[in-house]
Amino acid sequence: MSLKDAALSVREKAYAPYSNFKVGAAIRATSGQVFSGCNVENVAYPEGTCAEAGAIAAMVAAGEQQLAEVYVVASSPQPVPPCGGCRQKLAEFGKRDVKVTLASVDGTELETTIGQLLPGAFDASYMEGT
Numbered sequence: 618m619s620l621k622d623a624a625l626s627v628r629e630k631a632y633a634p635y636s637n638f639k640v641g642a643a644i645r646a647t648s649g650q651v652f653s654g655c656n657v658e659n660v661a662y663p664e665g666t667c668a669e670a671g672a673i674a675a676m677v678a679a680g681e682q683q684l685a686e687v688y689v690v691a692s693s694p695q696p697v698p699p700c701g702g703c704r705q706k707l708a709e710f711g712k713r714d715v716k717v718t719l720a721s722v723d724g725t726e727l728e729t730t731i732g733q734l735l736p737g738a739f740d741a742s743y744m745e746g747t
Contacts, residue, residue: 642668684711
């Protein structure tokens with residue numbers, strides 16, 4: 618299954634009763650294995666958890682720790698970028714040049730990278746020698 622197909626499929630499973638804004642994300646680990654996640658809202662935190670975070674959690678739970686590619690899709694007029702927290706999570710598990718495709722359900726896509734989404738990201742290299 619392609620990352621696009623995985624993201625579109627899991628997007629349909631999103632739990633978004635408050636916003637009705639469903640987001641799906643699929644990531645490919647460096648092993649080639651694909652993981653997916655969707656947004657989950659709740660009454661106390663109506664903006665919910667993000668699809669990217671769910672996909673990363675599934676990857677880590679399976680014993681993987683390196684991203685090779687990311688695909689995010691939402692039902693919006695234009696591709697939706699990840700929130701700040703998810704950008705940092707992507708930077709934690711992927712190199713700056715990892716391709717990230719942002720898409721809308723109508724097929725509009727925007728290709729970028731983790732480094733472009735989060736320039737100047739804090740990473741472990743800043744702590745070398747401490």
